[in-house]
Every structure is written in C-alpha cells, then in structure tokens.
Amino acid sequence: MGINRIDHAAVRVGDLGKALAWYEDVLGLTVLSRDADTVHLACRGKAADITLVKGTQSLENFTFGVDDQEDLDRVESILKKEGVAAERLNGDSRPGEGATLKFHLPSGHELRLCTGGAERRAGVSDFDAKGSHIPTDMDHINLLGEVDPAVMRDFLMMIGFKSSLNISVGGQLAGIWLRGSAYDHDIAYMRAVRPSDRLHHVAFAVEDGNHYFRLSDRLMETGHRWEFGPGRHNAGLGKSTGFGTNNYAYAFDPFGNRNEFSSGMEQFADDATPLDVDIAPEQLTDVMNGWGYEMAETFMTVGS
CATH class of the missing domain: 3.10.180.10 (2,3-Dihydroxybiphenyl 1,2-Dioxygenase, domain 1)
Incomplete structure (x- = not known):
C-alpha cells in the first residue's frame, strides 16, 4: 500500500527525430511504439519509461506507481475531500500503464498514479546495468x-x-x-x-x-x-x-x-x-x- 517510485515521464521536444538521436542512439533506450506526435521508450522491458511528445520543451506529465486499485481509491478520496479535481483514465496512453488516476499539483503540474496492470508492479526501480551504459x-x-x-x-x-x-x-x-x-x-x-x-x-x-x-x-x-x-x-x-x-x-x-x-x-x-x-x-x-x-x-x- 502507498506510493512507489516514479514510473514514467512525458517530456516535450521540438523534433522527435532529433530527440531520438539522444534518447535512443546515445542513451540506448528502446522504442516501443510511435506515431506522428509521440514516441514511447523504455530502458528495458515492455513498459514505457519516458514518452517524447512533439512540442517545444519541458514536462507534459509524469506518473508514479502504486500497488493496486485501493491506492488509487485512497488518493482519490483524499483529493475529493480537499476539493481537488481528479479523473480516472483507462490506462492505454502508453505501454504498461494500467489503471490510472490523473490530477494536478498546486504548481499546475499534471501527476498521474498508475497500477501498471496485471503483469508488473509500477514504480519499482531496477538497478542492474548488466555491464551496459544504458540507464536501468x-x-x-x-x-x-x-x-x-x-x-x-x-x-x-x-x-x-x-x-x-x-x-x-x-x-x-x-x-x-x-x-x-x-x-x-x-x-x-x-x-x-x-x-x-x-x-x-x-x-x-x-x-x-x-x-x-x-x-x-x-x-x-x-x-x-x-x-x-x-x-x-x-x-x-x-x-x-x-x-x-x-x-x-x-x-x-x-x-x-x-x-x-x-x-x-x-x-x-x-x-x-x-x-x-x-x-x-x-x-x-x-x-x-x-x-x-x-x-x-x-x-x-x-x-x-
């Protein structure tokens, strides 16, 4: 129960091709899927760790992992009591997302909490580099x-x-x-x-x-x-x-x-x-x- 670590970030970039020259070619991240406006990449595995969004620069949104739906329910209840708007998402905005709750911080940043679905526990870091330069x-x-x-x-x-x-x-x-x-x-x-x-x-x-x-x-x-x-x-x-x-x-x-x-x-x-x-x-x-x-x-x- 509770909030785990960061599971994903979506960042805006001016040109997807130039951004991939850094994230894919230099850092070694793997492209999971892409369309005209977004590219989903992973350090490893099948869940997206970072998404490049065609725009300018800065942060689009970010997601922390939770263990299960009860964690989403708990946070949603707190937000409701405080008058903070929250929205449930169906979990298909990126590979490996799972059930998701979206809301905004006082700073205006969009924070999401996700379960990761049935195949994984979201927000749990892997630190084994396996002898590679690629971030884990x-x-x-x-x-x-x-x-x-x-x-x-x-x-x-x-x-x-x-x-x-x-x-x-x-x-x-x-x-x-x-x-x-x-x-x-x-x-x-x-x-x-x-x-x-x-x-x-x-x-x-x-x-x-x-x-x-x-x-x-x-x-x-x-x-x-x-x-x-x-x-x-x-x-x-x-x-x-x-x-x-x-x-x-x-x-x-x-x-x-x-x-x-x-x-x-x-x-x-x-x-x-x-x-x-x-x-x-x-x-x-x-x-x-x-x-x-x-x-x-x-x-x-x-x-x-």
Missing part, C-alpha cells in the same frame, strides 16, 4: 515552479509522500525533496529562477561508479559532455551518508530538457526525521557538489 530505469523527478515549496510539500505529504529534505537559502525555503518509496527522494520541487520553467530534471537510474564510467565514455564518443558531474550531493555539508547525498551526473537533451543520471540513494524508514538545512547563498555550490569546488552556472538558473 526511471529514478526520480525534480519540478520547478512559482508556488511556495511549503504548499507543495504539504500537498504531497497529504496524498502519501514522506518529507526527506528541506533546503532554505537565507532563511527562505527554496527546495523540498520527498519520497514515496524508502529511497532518499522520488520527487523534488524548487522555486524557478526563470518564471516559465517547470522542469529541473527527469532522472534515470544508474547502478554504480562503473556504470558512470561507461555512460561518460558513451557521451564522449558521441560528441556530448556532462553539464555537471559526476559527483555527490552534499546536503549534510561534509557527510557522505544521510538525506541528500546521492551521486549525480547531468546532461541536456537536444531541446534543453535536463536529464540526471542518479545512483547511490540510501533507504530510510517511513518515520525518519527529515533533514532541514538553512544555508547562505554562497554555500549552494557546497551543497550541490560535495566532491569539488565548482557548479555549472546553468544548474541553478536554467530549467525547461
């Missing part, structure tokens, strides 16, 4: 918006997420990280620097350091570079364990949608005490990069 699964998502992060945190906790990390800058709450599963975080939200940005990154799962080596070489061999990383986040300011210490590497797709490649998240009990951090603006690089002294300028200013 979806891992998490980081949203951007203009809504107060506290409002987003309260809403997400209301429907079943647990608070993991809250970062304030100069006394003002700037970002929140929450989990549906036991892993460090499954969803995050930060105040957007550019008012129109709604997505900071969609994250894929990476197994370990050797997986980063193979993926880094793949980027180099295909004429690409990392925006930022590989490295380790440092929310604990000098602690390599605890909330906010996963490993990362970031790169942009051809249309400015940031992809993260994440590994090394710890698991925590449901009642673990969240980490609250209040930093000065000049400490932001230290929090984001525990292994070095630099952070890409675009990392905290550019979304999609």
Whole structure:
C-alpha cells in the first residue's frame, strides 16, 4: 500500500527525430511504439519509461506507481475531500500503464498514479546495468515552479509522500525533496529562477561508479559532455551518508530538457526525521557538489 517510485515521464521536444538521436542512439533506450506526435521508450522491458511528445520543451506529465486499485481509491478520496479535481483514465496512453488516476499539483503540474496492470508492479526501480551504459530505469523527478515549496510539500505529504529534505537559502525555503518509496527522494520541487520553467530534471537510474564510467565514455564518443558531474550531493555539508547525498551526473537533451543520471540513494524508514538545512547563498555550490569546488552556472538558473 502507498506510493512507489516514479514510473514514467512525458517530456516535450521540438523534433522527435532529433530527440531520438539522444534518447535512443546515445542513451540506448528502446522504442516501443510511435506515431506522428509521440514516441514511447523504455530502458528495458515492455513498459514505457519516458514518452517524447512533439512540442517545444519541458514536462507534459509524469506518473508514479502504486500497488493496486485501493491506492488509487485512497488518493482519490483524499483529493475529493480537499476539493481537488481528479479523473480516472483507462490506462492505454502508453505501454504498461494500467489503471490510472490523473490530477494536478498546486504548481499546475499534471501527476498521474498508475497500477501498471496485471503483469508488473509500477514504480519499482531496477538497478542492474548488466555491464551496459544504458540507464536501468526511471529514478526520480525534480519540478520547478512559482508556488511556495511549503504548499507543495504539504500537498504531497497529504496524498502519501514522506518529507526527506528541506533546503532554505537565507532563511527562505527554496527546495523540498520527498519520497514515496524508502529511497532518499522520488520527487523534488524548487522555486524557478526563470518564471516559465517547470522542469529541473527527469532522472534515470544508474547502478554504480562503473556504470558512470561507461555512460561518460558513451557521451564522449558521441560528441556530448556532462553539464555537471559526476559527483555527490552534499546536503549534510561534509557527510557522505544521510538525506541528500546521492551521486549525480547531468546532461541536456537536444531541446534543453535536463536529464540526471542518479545512483547511490540510501533507504530510510517511513518515520525518519527529515533533514532541514538553512544555508547562505554562497554555500549552494557546497551543497550541490560535495566532491569539488565548482557548479555549472546553468544548474541553478536554467530549467525547461
């Protein structure tokens, strides 16, 4: 019972062919199906992990997995009591979706919850790279918006997420990280620097350091570079364990949608005490990069 991890994201891209040059040719994802306006891809298996939608850039919608219909009923009941509109979908918008509940967050983002159907449990990550450079699964998502992060945190906790990390800058709450599963975080939200940005990154799962080596070489061999990383986040300011210490590497797709490649998240009990951090603006690089002294300028200013 409860909410699992992210199961799928649909992102807008300016040209499907150019986008596939990144997601299929470079990253190695498999095309499951396509039409004139969408392409469904998977890291592996028969369920779509990411869908490319013909448009411009940014996020179309995203989906978290749940175990069964009872979880959908529970969340739908909560939303109804709070006056939040929700809609049941028949689960055929992508391969492997299953019964689905759709609604909108206070930020305006469209969130879906799905069961995955009879053949699988939705929102359960696979981390076995099998010696490949290809990402193993979806891992998490980081949203951007203009809504107060506290409002987003309260809403997400209301429907079943647990608070993991809250970062304030100069006394003002700037970002929140929450989990549906036991892993460090499954969803995050930060105040957007550019008012129109709604997505900071969609994250894929990476197994370990050797997986980063193979993926880094793949980027180099295909004429690409990392925006930022590989490295380790440092929310604990000098602690390599605890909330906010996963490993990362970031790169942009051809249309400015940031992809993260994440590994090394710890698991925590449901009642673990969240980490609250209040930093000065000049400490932001230290929090984001525990292994070095630099952070890409675009990392905290550019979304999609």
